[in-house]
Amino acid sequence: MATGKNIRTYYNGQWHDGDAHIIRAADHGAWLGSGVFDGARYVRGVCPDLDAHCARVNRSAEALMLKPTVSTEDMVQIVWEGLKAYPKDAAVYIRPMYWGINGDITAIVPQQDETGFAICLEEIPFADDTATVKLGMTRFRRPVMESAVVNAKAGCLYPNNARMLTEVRSRGFGNALVADAMGNVAESATANVFMVKDGAVFTPIANGTFLAGITRARHLSNMKADGMEVHETVLTFDDFRAADEVFLSGNMSKVTAVTGFEDTEYQAGPVTRRVREMYWDWAQSAT
Numbered sequence: 001m002a003t004g005k006n007i008r009t010y011y012n013g014q015w016h017d018g019d020a021h022i023i024r025a026a027d028h029g030a031w032l033g034s035g036v037f038d039g040a041r042y043v044r045g046v047c048p049d050l051d052a053h054c055a056r057v058n059r060s061a062e063a064l065m066l067k068p069t070v071s072t073e074d075m076v077q078i079v080w081e082g083l084k085a086y087p088k089d090a091a092v093y094i095r096p097m098y099w100g101i102n103g104d105i106t107a108i109v110p111q112q113d114e115t116g117f118a119i120c121l122e123e124i125p126f127a128d129d130t131a132t133v134k135l136g137m138t139r140f141r142r143p144v145m146e147s148a149v150v151n152a153k154a155g156c157l158y159p160n161n162a163r164m165l166t167e168v169r170s171r172g173f174g175n176a177l178v179a180d181a182m183g184n185v186a187e188s189a190t191a192n193v194f195m196v197k198d199g200a201v202f203t204p205i206a207n208g209t210f211l212a213g214i215t216r217a218r219h220l221s222n223m224k225a226d227g228m229e230v231h232e233t234v235l236t237f238d239d240f241r242a243a244d245e246v247f248l249s250g251n252m253s254k255v256t257a258v259t260g261f262e263d264t265e266y267q268a269g270p271v272t273r274r275v276r277e278m279y280w281d282w283a284q285s286a287t
Contacts, residue, residue, distance in 0.1 A: 004093060004122030008082055011118045015082050022118050029099025033156035034110045036060035037097035039251045040079070043126045045088050048283040051076050052214045053251070054096060056153065061098040063152035067112045068098065075119070082121050091126040093252070095119065127253040129276060132268055134260035135188060135246075136173030137237075138164040142186045142209040150209055164189035175248070177240065177261055180209040185235045191250030192216040193258075195243040196271045200229040202239070215279075216249045222278040228271075245269040254279055 002019050009020035029035040038057035040050045054075040058068035070078070079094055086092055096119045100110030140163045143150055148157060164176040168189075177193065180186040187193050187210045194203045201223060206212035223230045240246060246258035246266055255276040257268035 002122060004124035006086070006090075007120065007122040008085060009118060009120055010078055010082055015085075017085075019120075019122075020118075023099060023116065027099060027101050027116060028103045028107075028110045029101075029116060032100070032103065032108065032110075033154075034064050034066060034100035035097065035155040036064055036066070036099075036152050037095050037155065038153055040094040041126070041251055041254075042083055042086070042090065042092040042094060044280070044283070046283050046286070047079070047083070047094070048279075048286065049214050049218060050079060050094070053094070054079070056214065057096045057098065060152035060154060061115070063149055064098075064100075064154055065110055065112075066098050066100055067115050069115050069117055070096075078119060079121075082119065086121070086123070090123055092121050093124045094121055124252075127256065129273075131253065132257045132259045133174040133248065134172075135175050135177040135258055135262075136168035136171055137262060138167050138176040138178060138189070140164045140167065140176075141179045141181060144181050145208050150211070153211060161189045177237070179237075180204075180207060185237060185240060186210045188248050191248040191252070191256070194219070194247050194249060194275075195235065195240055196245035196247075196269065197239075197243050199271070200231065201271060201275075202231045202233060202235055204235050205232040213250060215251050215254060218282065219249050219255075219275055219279065222282055223275065226274075226278060228274075240264070245272050247272040247275065 007019045009016045011020055011022045023030050038053045040053040055072040061068045099116040101114040101116055102111040104111055168176040176189040178186050185204050192213045240261055241264045248256040257272045259266055
Protein backbone atom coordinates (compact mmCIF):
# COMPACT_ATOMS: atom_id res chain seq x y z
CA MET A 1 0.00 0.00 0.00
CA ALA A 2 1.37 3.41 -0.95
CA THR A 3 1.74 6.27 1.50
CA GLY A 4 0.21 8.95 -0.72
CA LYS A 5 -2.32 9.26 -3.52
CA ASN A 6 -2.48 10.31 -7.17
CA ILE A 7 0.66 8.34 -7.98
CA ARG A 8 2.57 8.49 -11.26
CA THR A 9 5.47 6.21 -12.17
CA TYR A 10 8.30 6.77 -14.65
CA TYR A 11 9.62 3.44 -15.92
CA ASN A 12 11.14 2.19 -19.15
CA GLY A 13 11.34 5.65 -20.65
CA GLN A 14 7.78 6.87 -20.09
CA TRP A 15 5.35 8.10 -17.47
CA HIS A 16 2.54 5.81 -16.33
CA ASP A 17 -0.52 6.76 -14.30
CA GLY A 18 -0.73 4.81 -11.08
CA ASP A 19 1.58 2.78 -8.87
CA ALA A 20 3.16 0.66 -11.60
CA HIS A 21 4.60 -2.81 -11.02
CA ILE A 22 8.30 -2.40 -11.76
CA ILE A 23 10.36 -4.95 -9.77
CA ARG A 24 10.35 -8.67 -10.51
CA ALA A 25 10.57 -11.41 -7.89
CA ALA A 26 14.07 -12.49 -8.95
CA ASP A 27 15.51 -8.97 -9.21
CA HIS A 28 18.53 -8.50 -6.98
CA GLY A 29 16.87 -5.52 -5.31
CA ALA A 30 13.74 -7.52 -4.46
CA TRP A 31 15.43 -10.24 -2.44
CA LEU A 32 18.91 -8.95 -1.62
CA GLY A 33 18.15 -5.34 -0.80
CA SER A 34 20.17 -3.48 -3.43
CA GLY A 35 17.76 -0.57 -3.63
CA VAL A 36 18.44 3.14 -3.19
CA PHE A 37 16.20 6.17 -3.47
CA ASP A 38 16.09 9.86 -2.82
CA GLY A 39 13.30 12.21 -1.88
CA ALA A 40 12.62 15.70 -3.15
CA ARG A 41 9.53 17.81 -2.61
CA TYR A 42 7.31 19.83 -4.93
CA VAL A 43 5.39 22.18 -2.65
CA ARG A 44 4.16 25.76 -2.78
CA GLY A 45 4.91 25.73 -6.51
CA VAL A 46 8.65 25.10 -6.10
CA CYS A 47 10.95 22.09 -5.96
CA PRO A 48 13.93 23.10 -3.79
CA ASP A 49 17.31 21.42 -4.42
CA LEU A 50 15.86 18.96 -6.94
CA ASP A 51 19.21 18.74 -8.74
CA ALA A 52 21.01 17.92 -5.49
CA HIS A 53 18.57 15.10 -4.71
CA CYS A 54 18.94 13.65 -8.21
CA ALA A 55 22.72 13.81 -7.95
CA ARG A 56 22.65 12.08 -4.58
CA VAL A 57 20.61 9.11 -5.77
CA ASN A 58 23.35 8.47 -8.35
CA ARG A 59 25.99 8.57 -5.61
CA SER A 60 23.86 6.25 -3.49
CA ALA A 61 23.64 3.79 -6.38
CA GLU A 62 27.41 3.74 -6.70
CA ALA A 63 27.76 3.12 -2.95
CA LEU A 64 25.64 -0.03 -3.38
CA MET A 65 27.75 -1.11 -6.38
CA LEU A 66 24.99 -0.24 -8.84
CA LYS A 67 25.62 1.56 -12.12
CA PRO A 68 23.67 4.83 -12.39
CA THR A 69 22.04 5.07 -15.80
CA VAL A 70 20.41 8.53 -15.79
CA SER A 71 22.35 11.78 -15.51
CA THR A 72 21.37 14.38 -12.94
CA GLU A 73 20.32 16.79 -15.69
CA ASP A 74 18.12 14.24 -17.46
CA MET A 75 16.56 13.14 -14.19
CA VAL A 76 15.61 16.71 -13.34
CA GLN A 77 13.94 17.13 -16.74
CA ILE A 78 12.04 13.85 -16.37
CA VAL A 79 10.73 14.92 -12.95
CA TRP A 80 9.52 18.28 -14.22
CA GLU A 81 7.76 16.55 -17.11
CA GLY A 82 5.97 14.26 -14.68
CA LEU A 83 4.96 17.14 -12.41
CA LYS A 84 3.01 18.78 -15.24
CA ALA A 85 0.13 16.42 -14.43
CA TYR A 86 -0.29 17.94 -10.94
CA PRO A 87 -1.90 21.25 -9.97
CA LYS A 88 0.47 23.98 -8.86
CA ASP A 89 -0.81 23.83 -5.28
CA ALA A 90 -0.22 20.07 -4.97
CA ALA A 91 2.26 18.70 -2.42
CA VAL A 92 4.19 15.97 -4.23
CA TYR A 93 6.87 13.63 -2.94
CA ILE A 94 9.46 12.91 -5.65
CA ARG A 95 11.29 9.60 -5.33
CA PRO A 96 13.90 8.57 -7.94
CA MET A 97 15.22 5.07 -7.30
CA TYR A 98 17.63 2.41 -8.54
CA TRP A 99 17.83 -1.30 -7.79
CA GLY A 100 19.94 -4.26 -8.85
CA ILE A 101 18.60 -6.64 -11.51
CA ASN A 102 21.15 -9.45 -11.73
CA GLY A 103 23.63 -10.89 -9.27
CA ASP A 104 27.10 -12.29 -9.84
CA ILE A 105 27.97 -15.99 -9.56
CA THR A 106 27.42 -15.84 -5.79
CA ALA A 107 24.18 -13.88 -6.31
CA ILE A 108 25.24 -11.51 -3.53
CA VAL A 109 27.04 -8.83 -5.55
CA PRO A 110 24.86 -6.93 -8.06
CA GLN A 111 26.14 -7.01 -11.62
CA GLN A 112 26.83 -3.80 -13.49
CA ASP A 113 25.27 -4.96 -16.77
CA GLU A 114 21.73 -3.85 -15.91
CA THR A 115 20.24 -1.51 -13.31
CA GLY A 116 16.58 -0.85 -12.64
CA PHE A 117 15.48 2.80 -12.56
CA ALA A 118 12.16 4.46 -11.81
CA ILE A 119 10.72 7.68 -10.44
CA CYS A 120 7.63 7.69 -8.27
CA LEU A 121 5.56 10.82 -7.76
CA GLU A 122 2.84 10.80 -5.14
CA GLU A 123 0.81 13.43 -3.41
CA ILE A 124 1.65 13.48 0.31
CA PRO A 125 0.35 16.36 2.42
CA PHE A 126 2.90 18.90 3.60
CA ALA A 127 2.82 19.62 7.33
CA ASP A 128 1.86 23.17 8.19
CA ASP A 129 4.14 25.48 10.15
CA THR A 130 2.42 24.67 13.44
CA ALA A 131 3.31 20.95 13.32
CA THR A 132 5.41 19.76 16.26
CA VAL A 133 6.82 16.49 17.56
CA LYS A 134 8.08 15.03 20.84
CA LEU A 135 11.16 12.80 20.92
CA GLY A 136 11.92 9.73 22.99
CA MET A 137 15.01 7.63 23.69
CA THR A 138 15.63 4.41 21.80
CA ARG A 139 18.04 1.54 22.42
CA PHE A 140 18.68 1.21 18.70
CA ARG A 141 21.63 3.15 17.24
CA ARG A 142 22.86 4.36 13.90
CA PRO A 143 25.35 1.93 12.31
CA VAL A 144 28.85 2.72 11.06
CA MET A 145 30.45 2.36 7.63
CA GLU A 146 32.11 -0.88 8.63
CA SER A 147 28.74 -2.55 9.20
CA ALA A 148 26.27 -0.81 6.87
CA VAL A 149 26.06 1.38 3.76
CA VAL A 150 25.56 4.58 5.72
CA ASN A 151 26.96 6.64 2.82
CA ALA A 152 23.85 5.88 0.76
CA LYS A 153 20.15 6.59 1.06
CA ALA A 154 19.46 2.88 0.90
CA GLY A 155 16.24 1.06 1.61
CA CYS A 156 18.08 -1.65 3.55
CA LEU A 157 18.90 0.89 6.30
CA TYR A 158 15.28 1.73 7.05
CA PRO A 159 14.16 -1.35 9.03
CA ASN A 160 16.47 -0.08 11.79
CA ASN A 161 14.72 3.30 11.68
CA ALA A 162 11.39 1.50 11.83
CA ARG A 163 12.52 -0.26 15.03
CA MET A 164 13.39 3.10 16.55
CA LEU A 165 10.00 4.60 15.68
CA THR A 166 8.04 1.58 16.84
CA GLU A 167 9.84 1.57 20.18
CA VAL A 168 9.28 5.24 21.01
CA ARG A 169 5.72 5.31 19.67
CA SER A 170 4.86 2.56 22.10
CA ARG A 171 5.69 5.09 24.84
CA GLY A 172 3.73 7.95 23.28
CA PHE A 173 6.47 9.81 21.40
CA GLY A 174 6.34 10.81 17.76
CA ASN A 175 10.00 10.30 16.87
CA ALA A 176 13.27 9.11 18.38
CA LEU A 177 16.46 10.97 19.23
CA VAL A 178 19.11 8.50 18.15
CA ALA A 179 22.68 7.84 19.24
CA ASP A 180 25.64 6.99 17.03
CA ALA A 181 27.93 4.06 17.82
CA MET A 182 29.80 6.15 20.40
CA GLY A 183 26.65 7.10 22.29
CA ASN A 184 26.48 10.71 21.12
CA VAL A 185 23.45 12.20 19.39
CA ALA A 186 23.37 11.50 15.64
CA GLU A 187 19.89 12.50 14.40
CA SER A 188 16.26 11.53 14.81
CA ALA A 189 14.85 8.33 13.34
CA THR A 190 13.71 10.21 10.22
CA ALA A 191 15.56 13.52 9.97
CA ASN A 192 18.62 15.52 10.99
CA VAL A 193 18.41 17.48 14.23
CA PHE A 194 19.41 20.94 15.45
CA MET A 195 19.39 22.49 18.92
CA VAL A 196 19.56 26.09 20.10
CA LYS A 197 21.29 27.31 23.26
CA ASP A 198 21.65 30.99 24.22
CA GLY A 199 20.90 32.05 20.64
CA ALA A 200 23.55 29.82 19.03
CA VAL A 201 22.60 26.84 16.84
CA PHE A 202 24.25 23.42 17.16
CA THR A 203 23.94 20.24 15.10
CA PRO A 204 25.75 16.88 15.34
CA ILE A 205 28.88 16.88 13.22
CA ALA A 206 28.70 14.54 10.22
CA ASN A 207 30.77 11.57 11.38
CA GLY A 208 29.85 8.94 8.82
CA THR A 209 27.05 7.32 10.83
CA PHE A 210 24.19 9.27 9.27
CA LEU A 211 23.43 11.13 6.06
CA ALA A 212 24.12 14.83 6.49
CA GLY A 213 21.06 15.87 4.54
CA ILE A 214 20.59 18.26 1.64
CA THR A 215 18.01 20.26 3.58
CA ARG A 216 20.37 20.31 6.59
CA ALA A 217 23.09 21.81 4.39
CA ARG A 218 20.65 24.40 3.06
CA HIS A 219 19.72 25.46 6.59
CA LEU A 220 23.38 25.75 7.56
CA SER A 221 24.09 27.91 4.52
CA ASN A 222 21.08 30.14 5.16
CA MET A 223 21.89 30.60 8.84
CA LYS A 224 25.52 31.48 8.20
CA ALA A 225 24.54 33.94 5.48
CA ASP A 226 22.17 35.56 7.98
CA GLY A 227 24.99 36.02 10.49
CA MET A 228 23.76 33.42 12.95
CA GLU A 229 26.23 31.56 15.17
CA VAL A 230 26.25 27.93 14.01
CA HIS A 231 28.30 24.97 15.25
CA GLU A 232 28.69 21.45 13.87
CA THR A 233 30.04 19.51 16.82
CA VAL A 234 29.76 16.45 19.06
CA LEU A 235 26.55 16.68 21.09
CA THR A 236 25.32 14.57 23.99
CA PHE A 237 21.81 13.81 25.18
CA ASP A 238 22.49 16.09 28.15
CA ASP A 239 23.18 18.91 25.68
CA PHE A 240 19.71 18.39 24.28
CA ARG A 241 18.16 18.29 27.74
CA ALA A 242 19.70 21.72 28.38
CA ALA A 243 18.67 23.22 25.02
CA ASP A 244 16.36 26.20 24.59
CA GLU A 245 14.93 25.00 21.27
CA VAL A 246 15.18 21.83 19.17
CA PHE A 247 14.03 21.31 15.60
CA LEU A 248 14.24 18.60 12.95
CA SER A 249 15.44 19.14 9.40
CA GLY A 250 14.31 16.86 6.61
CA ASN A 251 13.02 16.91 3.08
CA MET A 252 9.55 15.72 4.00
CA SER A 253 8.66 18.73 6.19
CA LYS A 254 11.78 20.96 5.94
CA VAL A 255 11.55 22.26 9.56
CA THR A 256 9.64 20.62 12.40
CA ALA A 257 9.66 22.15 15.87
CA VAL A 258 10.38 19.73 18.73
CA THR A 259 8.36 20.44 21.88
CA GLY A 260 9.76 17.72 24.11
CA PHE A 261 12.50 15.15 24.66
CA GLU A 262 11.46 12.57 27.23
CA ASP A 263 10.70 14.70 30.35
CA THR A 264 12.24 17.90 28.93
CA GLU A 265 9.91 20.43 27.32
CA TYR A 266 10.71 23.13 24.75
CA GLN A 267 8.91 25.99 23.07
CA ALA A 268 8.68 26.31 19.30
CA GLY A 269 10.92 29.35 19.54
CA PRO A 270 12.13 32.29 17.45
CA VAL A 271 15.21 30.59 15.98
CA THR A 272 13.13 27.69 14.68
CA ARG A 273 10.68 30.13 13.11
CA ARG A 274 13.53 32.16 11.59
CA VAL A 275 15.15 29.08 10.05
CA ARG A 276 11.81 28.11 8.48
CA GLU A 277 11.29 31.64 7.12
CA MET A 278 14.79 31.75 5.64
CA TYR A 279 14.29 28.39 3.96
CA TRP A 280 11.11 29.46 2.16
CA ASP A 281 12.57 32.86 1.29
CA TRP A 282 15.48 31.03 -0.34
CA ALA A 283 13.25 28.42 -2.04
CA GLN A 284 10.99 31.06 -3.60
CA SER A 285 13.91 33.21 -4.75
CA ALA A 286 15.73 30.21 -6.28
CA THR A 287 12.95 29.52 -8.81
